[in-house]
Amino acid sequence: MLTLHTAELLVAGPGSAPLPGGAVLVEGDRIAGVGPFADLAAAYPHARARRWPGVLTPGLLVRGGDVLLERTYYPDDPYEVTELGTDPISGAAELEELKMTEARWGNSARRGTQKLLARGVVAVTGRFTIPAVRTAVVRSGLTVLPPAASTPTTPSLDPFAGRGAAEEAFYGVLEAGAPARFAVFAVADAGELAARGATSCVATVIGGRLLHRRR
Structure with missing residues (x-):
């Protein structure tokens, strides 16, 4: 089944320009497409749509x-x-x-x-x-x-702890063919994401499966 995940803003990876109304098209455990929600919804009218508040980014x-x-x-x-x-x-x-x-x-x-x-x-x-x-x-x-050379002395559940910018915690890039793993945060932009922390997460997808959803 095809699923379209869309949010108010999409950040596909480090250095990527934010895309308002962006979406990720998921088929199975892979990303089938990334782009404006309107374009993907028109191209795949039978895809199930999941609309999220805030910013959609690679997982952390x-x-x-x-x-x-x-x-x-x-x-x-x-x-x-x-x-x-x-x-x-x-x-x-x-x-x-x-x-x-x-x-x-x-x-x-x-x-x-x-x-x-x-x-x-x-x-x-x-x-x-x-x-x-x-x-x-x-x-x-x-x-x-594998263990990272830059592991902090006291690791934190918050991936942004000790990071200079939110994108430093991104794992992977959202693009066609990549594994379908990403997260959505109830913030206005990536700058606010680093300031508020990862507890603003409203959804986490791994392997195309919704493994966390804030209730």
């Missing part, structure tokens, strides 16, 4: 995914928040007190990957050594890349 890359998912614990809401609070837990001493098991790491990683998807993340860097965490990451749809 987070550095240090192994630190975020194998050395950070995400409390299970609502079952653990009374005891542990809602903030992620890191630090050797704090994790030692939790008596982490592989199964518990796997459950935490699933919650962590959902937080990443909710921030428009489609790829992470890192080397995962806990089998249950590795499984959670693979099942999430996130692309795993």
Whole structure:
């Protein structure tokens, strides 16, 4: 099935001129076309249309995914928040007190990957050594890349943290034939995107599938 994703503004990649009313045509797990929504809708009248507020961009890359998912614990809401609070837990001493098991790491990683998807993340860097965490990451749809030389000392769930511009966090370019992975943010432009952060994400698509949608 063909699906047209359109937003008020489309930024196809780093250095690309913003396209008002731009759209991405998706067929299966690939991008079949990029351009003005009116043109693509006229050329493919039977395509399903999804209209999003804000800016549509390539999906984002987070550095240090192994630190975020194998050395950070995400409390299970609502079952653990009374005891542990809602903030992620890191630090050797704090994790030692939790008596982490592989199964518990796997459950935490699933919650962590959902937080990443909710921030428009489609790829992470890192080397995962806990089998249950590795499984959670693979099942999430996130692309795993080798550890980056520029990994920050304290990785953040926000891909824009430590970046000079929003486009520095883009992973890939939106063009025909490319994998269908992108995100939409409820902001006016890319400049506001960096200022407000990735929690403004309203939708994340990986492999042509809508894996996050803000309710």
